[in-house]
Amino acid sequence: MLVGERRELLLARLASEGKVLAKDVAAELGVSEDSIRRDLRDLAAAGLCQRVYGGALPVSPAVADYAGRAAIAVDGKDRVAAVAAGLVRPGSTVILDGGTTTLAVANALPRDLEATVVTHSPTVAVALLGHPGVEVFLLGGRLFRHSAVTCGAAAAEAAQAISADVFLLGVTGVHPEAGLTTGDAEEAAMKRTLARRAADTYVLASAEKLGTASRFTVLPFTDVAGVITDSDDQNVQELADLGVPILRA
Numbered sequence: 589m590l591v592g593e594r595r596e597l598l599l600a601r602l603a604s605e606g607k608v609l610a611k612d613v614a615a616e617l618g619v620s621e622d623s624i625r626r627d628l629r630d631l632a633a634a635g636l637c638q639r640v641y642g643g644a645l646p647v648s649p650a651v652a653d654y655a656g657r658a659a660i661a662v663d664g665k666d667r668v669a670a671v672a673a674g675l676v677r678p679g680s681t682v683i684l685d686g687g688t689t690t691l692a693v694a695n696a697l698p699r700d701l702e703a704t705v706v707t708h709s710p711t712v713a714v715a716l717l718g719h720p721g722v723e724v725f726l727l728g729g730r731l732f733r734h735s736a737v738t739c740g741a742a743a744a745e746a747a748q749a750i751s752a753d754v755f756l757l758g759v760t761g762v763h764p765e766a767g768l769t770t771g772d773a774e775e776a777a778m779k780r781t782l783a784r785r786a787a788d789t790y791v792l793a794s795a796e797k798l799g800t801a802s803r804f805t806v807l808p809f810t811d812v813a814g815v816i817t818d819s820d821d822q823n824v825q826e827l828a829d830l831g832v833p834i835l836r837a
Contacts, residue, residue, distance in 0.1 A: 589617060589619075591627070594617065594619070594623075594624075594627055595627050595630070595631060597613075597617075598613065598624070598627055598628065598631065598637075598644070599631065599636060599637070601613070602637055602644065602645070602646050603646070606645070606646060606799045606822075606823070607643060607644070607645050607646075607765075608624075608628065608637070608643045608644045608645075609642055609643040610624040610625055610628065610642060610643045610644075611642065611643075613643075628643065628644045631644070632644065632647075635647060638761070638766075638800070638801040638802060638803065640765075640766055640801065645761075645763060645765075645766055645799075645800065645801040646799060646800045646801070647800060647801070647802070648760040648761040648769075648771075648796070648797055648800035648801065648802050649796050649800075664794035664795050664796065664818045664819075664837075665688060665689045665692045665792075665794045666692055666696070667794075667818045667837040668689055668692070668792050668793065668794050668816050668817065668818055668837045669689060669692035669693040669695070669696040669792070670696050670837065671816050671835055671836075671837045672693045672696070672756050672790065672792055672816050673693055673696035673697050673698075675754055675756070675790060676697060676701065676703055676754065677703070677753070678701060678702050678703060679702060679703060680703050680704070680753040680754065681703070681704040681705075681706065681750075681751070681752040681753050682703060682704070682705055682706070682752060682753060682754045682755070682756065682786075683705075683706045683707065683750065683752045683754070683755040683756070683782050683785065683786055684705055684706070684707040684709065684712050684756055685707075685708075685709070685737070685755070685756060685757050685758040685779060685782065685792075686707070686708060686709035686711070686712065686735045686736055686737030686758060687709070687735055687737075687758035687792075689758050689792040689794060690707075690709065690712055690756060690758050690792060691709070691711055691712055691715055693756055693792070694712045694715040694716050695715055697716075697719060697722070699718065699719060700721060701719060701721055701722055702721035702722070703721070703722055703723075704722070704723045704724075704725070705722050705723070705724050705725070706724075706725045706727065706747075706750050706752060707724070707725070707726060707727065708726070708727040708729065708737045708738045708739070708743050708747075708778065708782070709735075709736060709737045709738075710726065710731075710736060710738075711736050713726045725750075727743045727746045727747060728742055728743065728746060729741070729742040729743030729744075729746070730742070730743070732772065732774065732775055734771070734772065734775075735758075735772075735775060737775065737778070738778075739772075739774045739775055739777075739778045740774065740778075743778060744777070744778060744781045747778075747781050747782055747785055748781075748785070750782075750785040751785060752785055752786040752787070753786065753787050753788070754786055754787070754788050754789075754790065755782055755783050755785070755786035755788070755789040755790070756790055756792055757779060757782075757783060757789050757790065757791050757792065757806070757807075757812070758779075758792050759779075759791060759792075759793070759797065759802075759806055760797060760800070760802045761797055761800040761801040761802045762791065762793045762797050762798050762799075762800070762815065762817075762823070762827075763798075763799055763800060763801045763823065764823055764826035764827055764830060766801035766805075767805055767806075767807075767808060767809060768791060768805065768806045768807050768808075768809070768812070769801050769802040769803065769804060769805055769806060770802050770803075770804055770806055771802040771803055771804065772804065773803075773804045775804075776804040776805065776806045779806045779807070780806060780807060783807055783811065783812075788813035789807070789811065789812045789813060790812065790813055790814050790815070790816055790835070791812050791814070791815045791816065792816055793815050793816060793817040793819070794817065794818055794819075794837075795817065795818050795819035795821070798817060798819045798821060798823040798824060799821065799822075799823040809827070809830060809831075809832045812832070813833065814832070814833035814834065814835050815827060815832055815833070815834055815835065816835040816837055817834065817835070817836070817837060818836075818837040820836075
């Protein structure tokens with residue numbers, strides 16, 4: 589089998605089975621594990637998979653730039669946002685993460701809601717201008733353009749003054765084995781900082797993020813109060829089997 593054919597097989601296996609184990613594929617094809625690892629390394633460099641220990645997982649489409657993500661799974665994000673918006677109680681304080689799903693949450697909040705929203709997303713803050721009863725606190729810092737959020741020392745320091753009821757967390761990958769992941773180390777650290785400032789953290793996980801992984805771990809499933817998803821695939825069942833509360837959208 590030619591190298592190109594082997595890599596096409598790896599991508600097909602990722603699409604059909606949701607993961608590739610280097611040892612198993614090497615034995616099946618009669619090649620060395622090193623050859624399969626090189627293939628996976630090159631595919632990962634091209635953005636076609638996410639390497640993990642022992643093999644690879646599908647890469648999340650949510651690692652696209654902000655404008656590109658705005659057109660992905662719009663209906664699913666709206667369904668997730670509707671459930672998430674219901675977690676924001678009148679008089680409560682909520683932290684809204686950045687990203688396109690969280691922007692959908694801001695738009696789904698009732699216009700007459702009276703609450704406090706803390707966010708490090710300028711786009712989320714602007715979306716809330718039409719909610720006169722929502723007091724908005726925007727955390728400053730270095731702007732991370734990929735997700736249109738502030739990160740870094742200044743944003744993390746500002747977050748230390750917050751005590752919130754709920755944090756609505758956006759991630760790029762949700763996988764039973766790889767966990768909750770995102771594509772940037774500094775953004776992952778900011779998400780962890782915000783999670784520590786809220787009593788409960790809920791994950792916004794539209795279907796395209798299920799069964800995928802990105803480079804950096806955000807939180808273990810044991811640190812979240814639930815995963816909100818419109819997916820009903822095997823990954824959701826595996827999460828439920830792990831004891832992760834699932835909120836269906």
